[in-house]
Amino acid sequence: MAGRIFLSIHGILPVMKIVAALTDPAQAPSARDRGADMIELRFDLMEGEPEELVQQCRDTCPLPVIGTLRSAQEGGRFFGNGSEWEEKIRPVIPLVDYVDVEQQFVKNAICVKEAGTKIIASHHSPVMMPLQVLFVLERELRAYGDIVKIVVTPRDTDDIIDLIAFTHAVKQPICTGVMGSSFRYARAVLPLFGSELAYCHMGETTAEGQYSVEEFVQLQKLLLP
Numbered sequence: 001m002a003g004r005i006f007l008s009i010h011g012i013l014p015v016m017k018i019v020a021a022l023t024d025p026a027q028a029p030s031a032r033d034r035g036a037d038m039i040e041l042r043f044d045l046m047e048g049e050p051e052e053l054v055q056q057c058r059d060t061c062p063l064p065v066i067g068t069l070r071s072a073q074e075g076g077r078f079f080g081n082g083s084e085w086e087e088k089i090r091p092v093i094p095l096v097d098y099v100d101v102e103q104q105f106v107k108n109a110i111c112v113k114e115a116g117t118k119i120i121a122s123h124h125s126p127v128m129m130p131l132q133v134l135f136v137l138e139r140e141l142r143a144y145g146d147i148v149k150i151v152v153t154p155r156d157t158d159d160i161i162d163l164i165a166f167t168h169a170v171k172q173p174i175c176t177g178v179m180g181s182s183f184r185y186a187r188a189v190l191p192l193f194g195s196e197l198a199y200c201h202m203g204e205t206t207a208e209g210q211y212s213v214e215e216f217v218q219l220q221k222l223l224l225p
Contacts, residue, residue, distance in 0.1 A: 016191040019066065019199045020213050021206040025053050028061035031202050035217040040066040040199065041096075042206050043088070044078040051091040058095070066120060067092045068100040074124035075179065075207060082108050093117050101145065103137075109144045120197075121145020124179060125152045128159040134166045142172065147196065149175040154183045168193040184209035188219045 020031030021040040028039050039057060043050045050067065057065060069089050070076025078085065086108040093099060093115045100120045101109045112119050121141035129137065129152060141148040148170075154160050160183055167176045167190055175197040178186045187209065191198050201210045211219065 015196065017197055018213060018216055019197050020202050021068075021199045021210070022057075022202055023204050023206060025057040026060075027202045028057045028063070031213055032061050032063050034202075034213045036063065036200070036202075036213050038064045038066060038097075038197070040068055040100075040206075042076070043067065043069045043092075044071075044076040045206060049091075050088060051095060054092050054095045064097040065095075066098040066100060067096040070100070070124075071102055071104065073104070074102055074122075086111060098147070100149070103141060106144055113144075118146040119144060120147045120149050120175070122149040123151070125150075126179070128152045128154050128162070131162055131166055134162075135169075138166075138170055138174070147173040147175060149177075149197070151177040151179055153179040154186070157183075159183075160186050160189075164190065164193050167195050170194065178209065179207065181209035184211070187211060188216070188223065191220075192223065 017037035018035060019038045019040050020036035021042060023042055023045045025041060031039060039061060041053055041057060046053055054065060069078050069085055071078050082105050085105050089099060090111055093112055098118045098120050099112045100122050101112060103123045109119055121144055123137060123141060137150060138148055163176055167174060173196055174194060176190050176195045198216055200213045200216045202213060
């Protein structure tokens with residue numbers, strides 16, 4: 001399914017794409033059929049060699065692939081250091097369209113850039129940050145990433161309003177989101193204000209509060225004119 005163009009009171013927003021975050025590459029064809037635009041392979045949640053997992057996905061699904069090895073510090077199950085992260089991710093760099101590179105692994109981003117693969121520069125925070133800090137973080141991530149991904153943990157609705165304002169103000173490719181289930185509705189609302197990627201699940205969630213691909217497709221049909 002092609003990416004969608006959304007309207008706001010300020011005009012046309014960038015194309016939003018539904019990302020099916022998978023723990024099993026065999027789910028890729030179903031994700032495509034149900035409305036996903038991209039596939040994320042969560043190598044930290046999968047058994048097997050990453051390059052074989054990518055090839056299995058490529059053999060059955062034509063959608064763009066994001067390779068992600070999420071650290072334990074940011075909600076994943078990878079417990080290694082930067083050198084270990086690079087050792088595991090390096091074989092798949094030429095096989096995927098994007099590699100998710102957390103800010104803590106910025107020194108390892110050079111091997112991704114040298115291969116000509118695009119980078120999603122990410123940061124997942126257990127707290128909400130003030131607006132001025134969000135803008136500083138966005139510039140730091142933009143220095144090495146093609147798309148910036150910032151996910152925070154809101155405390156209240158004021159934090160959600162600030163996150164929406166930040167998302168809308170950033171005019172370059174941005175993905176914003178929330179951790180946890182308390183404010184999961186923000187996952188559906190943020191794309192209306194410029195967040196370009198919406199991460200969803202296919203049966204097994206890769207993050208608390210995710211919608212399924214099918215649910216998100218239906219939500220957007222309900223929210224949009």
